[in-house]
Amino acid sequence: MVTLGKRLRRWLAFAGLTALLVMTGCSREQIPVLNPQGPVAQKQYDLIMWSIALMTIVIVAVFALFTYVLIKYRAKPENEGYNPPDQHGSRLLETIWTLIPVIIVIALAIPTVKVTYDLEKPPSQHKEPVTIKVTSANWKWIFRYPEEGISTVNYVNIPADVPVKFELDAVGPMNSFWVPELGGQEYTMPDMEMAMWLEADKPGTYTGRSASYSGEHFTHMTFNVNAQSEKDYEKWVNKVKKTAPKQSEAEFRKLLEPGRVPEMTFSSYPKNADEIEVEKNREDGLDRYENRQGGHHEHQEHTGHMNHEGHQSH
């Protein structure tokens, strides 16, 4: 039974996907959502394809009925004197077309709930997961690797075939952390840490971007996720520890200010980074309050950022 259902789903999904590719004239690699490269994206992909298959049936059925009715019953000179019958409705028919959507909704709801719960767990159980902290700050991505003590900006390296727990938060406006080939997104929110699991099946570079508007330079908030074999990943970590500069507290604070920066690598980050982030977020809405209290203007310099290109130099 299970295999039959699965086979049916796969087949429908394949048909739907082919139709989509033909319509857009694109290769699958250019459609990251339909090109899953990890178990999380795969689960979402299966669900998407299942819903596309069911919805295709609905569309085909309704379009066929609609076209038929429109052609057959269109006013023509031949049916000039035709008087349409006085139909009130039909209990039987109306029950049928209430039940059909009910069945479709149930067919969608069950896998939806199942996958929703599944995604809370590590995507594969066989390996010890890695934790990476993600902070979005206007308009950059800061990654910290607590197990390794290193930090990168605007790119992130992960070991392939290992579940990665991204702990997300933001300084300033919200953003959304999205790497479509590896899986769906989750918001980064100030003062509210959230976690999301992703995993890459094999080494490769996947594009991530912010999916939630966060002000002037939001468009440019893209980053690469480089999945490396576990061996290469270890090598890279060691190299960073040896060769990359340390990150001072002042430098970290500067990163949190609005502006764009290139890719950066650090062999350390301040121990109190989390506290600095909290402190920075606590300033939101404070300057106004203080202004009214007695005219502290220490945060004035970054209220003018909307009017000029706020590039930072490093």
Place this chain on the structure above:
Amino acid sequence: MNLFEFKMPEHFIIWNDPLIKGAWVSIILATLGIVFVLTYFKKWKWLWDEWLTTVDHKKIGIMYIIASLLMLFRGGADALLMRTQLAFPDMKFLNAQHYNEIFTTHGTLMILFMAMPFIIGMMNIAIPLQLGTRDVAFPYLNAMSFWLFFFGAMLFNISFVIGGSPDAGWTSYTPLAGSEYDPGPGQNYYLLALQIAGIGTLMTGVNFLVTIVKMRAPGMTLMRMPMFAWSTLITSVIIIFAFPVLTVALALMTFDRLFGTHFFTISGDGSPMMWANLFWVWGHPEVYIVILPAFGIFSEIISTFARKRLFGYNAMVYSMVAISALSFIVWLHHFFTMGNTPAINSFFSVSTMAIAIPTGVKLFNWLFTLYKGRIELKAPMLWAMGFIPTFLIGGVTGVMLALAPADYQYHNSYFLVSHFHYVLIGGTVFGMLAGMYYWWPKMFGHMLDERMGKWAFWLFTIGFNVCFFPQYPLGLMGMTRRMYTYPEGLGWDGLNLLSTIGAFMMGVGFLIIAYSIYWSARYGERDTTGDPWNGRTLEWATTSPAPVYNFAHIPKVEGQDAFWLMKQKRKKGKKEKTPELKRIHMPKDSGRPFVFSFFWFVAGFGFVFEWHLIGFAGLLGVLACMLLRSFEYDDHYYIEVDEIKRTEAAAGRL
């Protein structure tokens, strides 16, 4: 807060962009032109007596529709600017800040200052006539609603030339929209303009609820009402429950920004997330506020042009009631991706999918209304027929978005952008245009040109699909909404160009509609019968345009499709007894709603720039108007029998 502080913002008059300079020139020229025409033709008094002070629901409806067409023009111009910027990779047409302002105003305008007034305009035109009554329950309040909307819209629209447009998106999520990250006056415009217009909408909800509950013609039980009246009744109830949430949310953010409170800031232990919740607790029902009346209009039009009564009337009513109930328990699907527990996401996934059930019922009932009908594809019907496939595509992609784990991949991408344009344009805009073509003769006494109507429909509909269908794959390709540019090499180029071409086709379609309005006023076919479509409901029982009192005799209703039944009876040769004419009790016109709303505008403008003295002065004016109103007794008059006779005779009805 210093009452006497008048701090000038850095940029008060916006003059830094060729596009905005152009806008300034055209605003000044248009204003001068209007003033000149009004003065030259001595029309000032006419404008004041006939329009600015009117409490007649038909005239108010016309003003709503004119205003929303103007807003459709501006929102559409915004859209074309955005599509031009996105036509090619790395375009340098708009910079990031300008683009951000434009998508913010486009979204806000289209929902609140285009869709809402268009719908309320349709209700004003049709509801009292369909119910066989003389006006809405509270005509004076109705005028206040309109002028509040109007001045709210004006306040919003001056932002781009005075002080700067809002730029935090129409959803205005905090902290981005808070004073820390968005200090300028732009966001204040958003808050205050929506507040003023929103109060007007709330009043409309109350007004139409009471009108429909209390003022139906004798014999018209609830289950004999036209479907548009049903949709308006249900919409009014949704408005009454949903809009207070918007009012409160806007007020709280205004306090945060103006007076230093901490409802949505992180300092002071506020919660930015609370804004998202409040916004969508209003925002999702709002989606149904703009779609249900369109459903109502489609029901009327499909039944009229299939020459058949509506199939499954009761099911149509129940499904709308079900949709309205569900609309209040789905808001969280706008942020599945904000880290809710799986239980919460599952609940909202399933409740969202469940909306497909009553909507599906409605769709099949429309199809079976067509079945065995005799379908005439006149302009209003064309829009209704365009609606069915378009809305279906929007609907099924909506179901796909409802699956929370799948939504993690669609959220905020162009897939979503395309989905909501398919339902909002395919549903609401098609519905309002259908209604406009349908009721135009009732409003003005002439038809909108059929041939131009067909051209406009096909251009707009094909353009719409060319514009928005490519956006589904663009979303799956990773393009997110609100990006102002994109690099080459992602495979997005062709689809974006296609989309832009479609947008311009829609623009041409709109221009044809605008021209046909002008052309038809001069040369269009006149409607002398009052019933140009062989209609079924009571609005077609009176003359086109309807006299100020709507019906010389209040009609008696004996079933669904009341006017159809009357016509059947007449065909069978039954004579109706015409009762004796009696004088008619009518509300008096008043200039106060205009003045009252103008004071709101002054207050809003003052608070936008935090010039509190002006703000509070405006509010004082508001209070004074309310006070004066409560001591007003001479607010009604009678139309005497002689005058009714003269009016009816002139229309050939005596």
